[in-house]
Amino acid sequence: MQNLSKNQQIIFDLIDKSPEPLKAYSILFNVQKRGIKAPLQVYRALDKLVEIGKIHKIESRNAFIACQNSSCQISKATAFSICESCEKVTEINNSNLSKYLTGFKDKNGMKYNKYNLEFFGLCKKCISKKS
Amino acid sequence: MQNLSKNQQIIFDLIDKSPEPLKAYSILFNVQKRGIKAPLQVYRALDKLVEIGKIHKIESRNAFIACQNSSCQISKATAFSICESCEKVTEINNSNLSKYLTGFKDKNGMKYNKYNLEFFGLCKKCISKKS
DNA sequence: TTACAAAATGTTATATTATAACAATATAAC
DNA sequence: GTTATATTGTTATAATATAACATTTTGTAA
Numbered sequence: 001m002q003n004l005s006k007n008q009q010i011i012f013d014l015i016d017k018s019p020e021p022l023k024a025y026s027i028l029f030n031v032q033k034r035g036i037k038a039p040l041q042v043y044r045a046l047d048k049l050v051e052i053g054k055i056h057k058i059e060s061r062n063a064f065i066a067c068q069n070s071s072c073q074i075s076k077a078t079a080f081s082i083c084e085s086c087e088k089v090t091e092i093n094n095s096n097l098s099k100y101l102t103g104f105k106d107k108n109g110m111k112y113n114k115y116n117l118e119f120f121g122l123c124k125k126c127i128s129k130k131s
Numbered sequence: 132m133q134n135l136s137k138n139q140q141i142i143f144d145l146i147d148k149s150p151e152p153l154k155a156y157s158i159l160f161n162v163q164k165r166g167i168k169a170p171l172q173v174y175r176a177l178d179k180l181v182e183i184g185k186i187h188k189i190e191s192r193n194a195f196i197a198c199q200n201s202s203c204q205i206s207k208a209t210a211f212s213i214c215e216s217c218e219k220v221t222e223i224n225n226s227n228l229s230k231y232l233t234g235f236k237d238k239n240g241m242k243y244n245k246y247n248l249e250f251f252g253l254c255k256k257c258i259s260k261k262s
Numbered sequence: 263t264t265a266c267a268a269a270a271t272g273t274t275a276t277a278t279t280a281t282a283a284c285a286a287t288a289t290a291a292c
Numbered sequence: 293g294t295t296a297t298a299t300t301g302t303t304a305t306a307a308t309a310t311a312a313c314a315t316t317t318t319g320t321a322a
Contacts, residue, residue, distance in 0.1 A: 005288090005299060024279065038302065043280065048299090059190035060247065062279065062308095081241050092237050100231060104250070106223050110212050112252040116191065119235070121243040136270055136317090155308065169273065174309065179270090193279095193308065264322085271316065279308060287300065292293100 004054075010034050011045040012066070015055055021063030021089050050075065058082070058089055060118050069093050077102055079117040085126035092119070135185075141165050142176040143197070146186055152194030152220050181206065189213070189220055191249050200224050207245045208233055214254035223250070 004012055010031055015022055022030075028042045036042060046064055049055040053075045055064050060082065067075070068091040079092040079101075101115050135143055141162055146153050153161075159173045167173060177195055180186040184206045186195050191213065198206070199222040210223040210232075232246050 007300070039280070040282090040302085041300070044299080059249075081237055081239065081243065083241070090237075090239060090241075094237065097235065101248075104228065106212055106221075106225065106250075108212065108221060108255070110214070110221075110250075110252050110254050111258075112212065112250040114251040115248060116251075117232075117246060117248045118190075119237075119241075119243040120245040120247075121241050123241050124239070127242075138271075170309070171273085171311090172271070175270075265320100266322095267318100267320080269316105269318070272314085274313095275311085277308100277310065279306100281306070282304085284303095285301085287298105289296105289298070291296080 004049075005045075007036055007041055008045045008048055010036065011042060012049055012054055015049075015064055016066040018066075020087065021058050021061055021065040023061075023063045027064070056080075056091070058118070059116060060120075061087070061089070063089075065089055065091065067091070076114045078115070079119070081119045081121070081123075083123035083126055084120050085122055085129075088123050088125075092117075135180075136176075138167055138172055139176045139179055141167065142173060143180055143185055146180075146195055147197040149197075151218065152189050152192055152196040154192075154194045158195070187211075187222070189249070190247060191251075192218070192220070194220075196220055196222065198222065209246070210248040210250070212250045212252065212254075214257055215251050216253055216257035216260075219254050219256075223248075 011027055014027060014030055024039065024042050024046060027046075028036065028039055031042070046055070046057075050057055050064075053067055055066050056075055056078050057064055058080060065080075077098050079094070079097060081090045081092055082088075101117065104112065142158055145158060145161055155170065155173050155177060158177075159167065159170055162173070177186070177188075181188055181195075184198055186197050187206055187209050188195055189211060196211075208229050210225070210228060212221045212223055213219075232248065235243065
């Protein structure tokens with residue numbers, strides 16, 4: 001695996017140490033003191049980091065999270081759980097699930113090479129808060 | 132099932148007769164001749180139509196498609212196949228898949244009440260074009 | 263059939279997310 | 293060292309989505 005460029009490293013570090021998914025303009029705000037001034041600089045780094053699998057985009061939230069799976073280099077099979085109350089997002093790493101979905105074939109004969117799955121619900125903390 | 136309001140009906144009809152997912156501002160452009168002038172009017176109708184399950188949002192494309200499943204009223208379990216070449220989107224209606232995912236429990240103890248799954252690949256047409 | 267509540271509409275302004283286009287610089291491969 | 297590729301920098305703008313407020317319509321029940 002090649003090294004990250006300067007901007008890529010700055011932005012990856014920020015996302016990687018964040019406990020929650022970060023949005024592009026929040027990232028921009030946080031890295032301005034490090035010399036990254038324009039949205040495009042952020043989006044370019046994000047695109048590359050997604051491409052090489054260091055981060056994932058949470059599509060329903062337009063936000064980015066570091067890959068939790070140390071062996072994941074290219075993101076062809078992603079699954080996340082999202083708490084609709086506190087917005088906590090966790091990457092699901094379940095081999096049964098990934099086997100099932102990677103092998104899934106629909107009747108239309110289309111062969112899939114990638115998928116993204118987002119589960120929504122309430123996390124344990126938020127369930128107990130409400131009861 | 133209650134009837135749709137005027138704006139909801141106009142926008143649903145447009146989406147329903149479209150062979151491909153439609154984006155909000157493309158919808159806006161197409162319904163201006165019918166008196167819907169502002170983005171918010173479109174987004175409000177879209178929100179409601181999604182809520183009652185008449186349409187789904189394709190998150191990775193920011194586009195909307197009519198529900199293909201006649202029995203689907205509330206969209207708690209959605210799955211789509213997306214061709215990365217021609218962008219054709221099809222709703223997957225596979226009871227094995229939906230049973231598997233609806234029953235899925237992760238080790239974190241979170242209970243899911245909704246999911247959205249997007250598969251990516253090449254459709255039959257696009258595969259044969261390339262060979 | 264009025265009155266009340268809920269849903270939907272209309273309108274202007276603005277926030278948020280993302281890319282186009284072009285020039286310059288750095289890095290890797292040969 | 294030269295060339296190709298990736299990355300950066302910069303300005304402008306496109307595309308997606310919501311805030312806030314006023315008004316009208318619709319459904320429900322007294």
